[in-house]
Amino acid sequence: MxxxxxxxxxxxxxxxxxxxxxxxxxxxxxxxxxxxxxxxxxxxxxxxxxxxxxxxxxxxxxxxxxxxxxxxxxxxxxxxxxxxxxxxxxxxxxxxxxxxxxxxxxxxxxxxxxxxxxxxxxxxxxxxxxxxxxxxxxxxxxxxxxxxxxxxxxxxxxxxxxxxxxxxxxPASRRAYGERLREVFAPHREALSADSQQRLETNPMRILDTKDEKDLALLATLRANNALPTLLDSxxxxxxxxxxxxxxxxxxxxxxxxxxxxxxxxxxxxxxxxxxxxxxxxxxxxxxxxxxxxxxxxxxxxxxxxxxxxxxxxxxxxxxxxxxRGIQAASGDVVCLVAMEGTRAAATALARELRREFTVECDVEARGFSAQMKTAGKSGARFLVILGEDEWARGEVALKDSRTGTQQTLARIGLADALRALTQETWKQGEAL
RNA sequence: GUGGGUGUAGCUCAGCUGGCAGAGCAUCGGGUUGUGGUCCCGAGGGUCGGGGGUUCGAACCCCCUCACUCACCCCA
Known part of the structure; x- marks a missing residue:
């Protein structure tokens, strides 16, 4: 690579x-x-x-x-x-x-x-x-x-x-506070970490959020003796x-x-x-x-x-x-069209029509039925619309809900209505939760 | 910017003291040209991060470099 x-x-x-x-x-x-x-x-x-x-x-x-x-x-x-x-x-x-x-x-x-x-x-x-x-x-x-x-x-x-x-x-009171801190730390200079000795020159306030153990110990002692002023006091x-x-x-x-x-x-x-x-x-x-x-x-x-x-x-x-924390954005239901040799052309038109309203996947490589089914299964598509040649000739399609595994045959004309009803149904169930 | 660690297939990682680059998962195909996500069989896929050096021979040792990562610094 x-x-x-x-x-x-x-x-x-x-x-x-x-x-x-x-x-x-x-x-x-x-x-x-x-x-x-x-x-x-x-x-x-x-x-x-x-x-x-x-x-x-x-x-x-x-x-x-x-x-x-x-x-x-x-x-x-x-x-x-x-x-x-x-x-x-x-x-x-x-x-x-x-x-x-x-x-x-x-x-x-x-x-x-x-x-x-x-x-x-x-x-x-x-x-x-x-x-x-x-x-x-x-x-x-x-x-x-x-x-x-x-x-x-x-x-x-x-x-x-x-x-x-x-x-x-x-800014003025911040500077004054910085000076006060310098005075407080000056006698303890040797007890400070190298980083904090540096900060004593450049930005003494940074000493207060040190992660060094020695520094923390010194800060604790100073606080205990009420010898450490806070910015709020200044x-x-x-x-x-x-x-x-x-x-x-x-x-x-x-x-x-x-x-x-x-x-x-x-x-x-x-x-x-x-x-x-x-x-x-x-x-x-x-x-x-x-x-x-x-x-x-x-x-x-x-x-x-x-x-x-x-x-x-x-x-x-x-x-x-x-x-x-494992939070994921919710994704909507996807419809996957599966076409046969004799219904591929029809599938592209149907996909286009359904895409006015639904998220639709459709094979573009004229792959075999079994390959399309495998891909559909892996894609996580909620609905499979199978365009079988015999049904299509009768003006029908098969609609399979991959969540339940159930399949129904219905008129191609009523497909959009059926999909709409099913997606709204799950939406209501989701609301109830 | 300082100091450590790690880079091998798309992903997670094996790879012994230097001796023909591997597994699992994923992908693709087939078993099954009208029912998937299970199973079985098979295939593709790598300049071992990159460059240089040592060596008969380097994923492995040395140098440089790039990227990621951890702790600092600082902050978002």
Whole structure:
């Protein structure tokens, strides 16, 4: 098996046995989004490099080492989108949406690109479902976002979901908190892992979600002595009030959440509320989705100060979990036509007619009767319509239900009616369950 | 990006110390040109991920490379 080309590293093909689950999940999501009153916005898959570099933060990992950056033939500096929000906000500004109404509810879906070492659940091209609520600074907006976030997962069958929430405050308070952490850890520098000593310089908040045993032990000791401040202790009064209101709103909405003091988002533009959902079954790539508030972003892009909240859901990982749980998209009944030597021509016409209403398979290779029957059996077709020469001459066909094994002979004229009645019958039975 | 592991038929995998590439499942055909998914018989299918090296001889040993995977990093 040595083919000349393979899919580029970190990309993959979704084959026909997988796409039904994707379509089902996408359809379920669209239903929820519609009922929440969100409108779809489609933006380019690439934008000016600077747009992403500035909004995500020059020092962020995404910008430092994960961007698909390129120069086009016109010498433009561009990048494949590593996330949706920056592009959506650019479109919002450029189209003047902000002037038409104060609040906008937007969603997008499609591929995003990040250059990183691939692993199960981490791809260089992956798919996100993205939502934004632009124009409201109210805690209720955060609550609606998180509620929508959870309801999407519930529409996909998740029941045991817990949202991790935190407040990352303002950039200034975040910096101040970082300094406080440096002071706290400085005396224990030698006790930290090499990674964390590095983080002490670059991003001390990352020490809080270390996986190193030594680090964890130190953190536990510090906590026990009340020597470890939390980010929540460092945020200002307004942020604190916002945070309390968000939690109260989540309680009221009946959303299960857990406060995670170590939760920090990877992009610099986040303010106040941050949230994520994880699934343990995905090993090291456990984040299924996350989001937060980005009150400074639009101003950063040259717009009037405008608040916003949003989230992104990683579809690949989410569907990976669904597949692991054995969830399959329901498929409809299939009708398979089986023709004889003298009825092949008639079968093509009948197939065409039935396909106005039913899913119909029909042999195109003029294969023998027995071969067609074998194929029909393996295909899982619910109904077999056998066009025997004698019956056909009398204007009749045989209809076999492979679920029960029963077979009846009926007038060709009444075939569609009979199929309709049988499929509706099973549909009703399904409803009863 | 760092460190490990794995690549043999469409799939899951055997293949001993270097000596003619195998099995099961799947596919196709036949047994059965008017009743399948059971059974029986048969067939096709491989540059052993790719390139180089060592050797009389390499799936096996060495180097490089590509891909996947696990743990980190980071996140979706």
């Amino acid at each position: 040595s083919v000349k080309h393979q899919a580029p590293r970190g990309t993959r093909d979704l084959l026909p046995d997988e796409t039904p689950l994707w379509r089902w999940a996408e359809a379920a999501a669209r239903g929820v989004l519609e009922r929440y009153g969100y409108g779809e916005i489609r933006t380019p898959m690439f934008e000016d490099y600077e747009l992403f570099a500035r909004t995500a933060g020059e020092s962020s990992d995404v910008v430092q080492k994960e961007m698909y950056r390129f120069t086009d033939l016109g010498e433009r500096q561009l990048a494949l989108r590593p996330e949706f929000t920056a592009g959506v906000m650019r479109a919002w500004l450029e189209s003047g949406l902000g002037g038409r109404a104060r609040v906008h509810r937007l969603w997008s879906a499609g591929p995003v690109f990040r250059y990183g070492r691939p692993a199960k659940g981490r791809y260089r091209q992956f798919s996100q479902l993205n939502c934004e609520l632009v124009g409201s600074a109210a805690p209720g907006a955060d609550v609606e976002m998180i509620t929508l976030f959870v309801d999407l997962y519930e529409a996909w069958g998740f029941r045991d979901l817990i949202v991790l929430v935190n407040s990352v405050g303002q 945020i200002d009064e307004a942020d604190r009030a916002h945070w309390d209101a968000v939690l109260a709103g989540l309680e009221a909405a009946g959303v299960r959440y857990e406060v995670d003091h170590g939760l920090v988002r990877g992009l610099d533009y986040y303010t106040r509320t941050a949230f994520e959902v994880h699934d343990r079954s995905l090993a090291s790539q456990s984040a299924l989705g996350g989001g937060g508030r980005y009150d400074g972003l639009i101003e950063m892009l040259g717009g009037a100060p405008t608040p916003g909240v949003g989230f992104a859901i990683g579809m690949d990982r989410t569907l990976l979990v669904l597949q692991q």
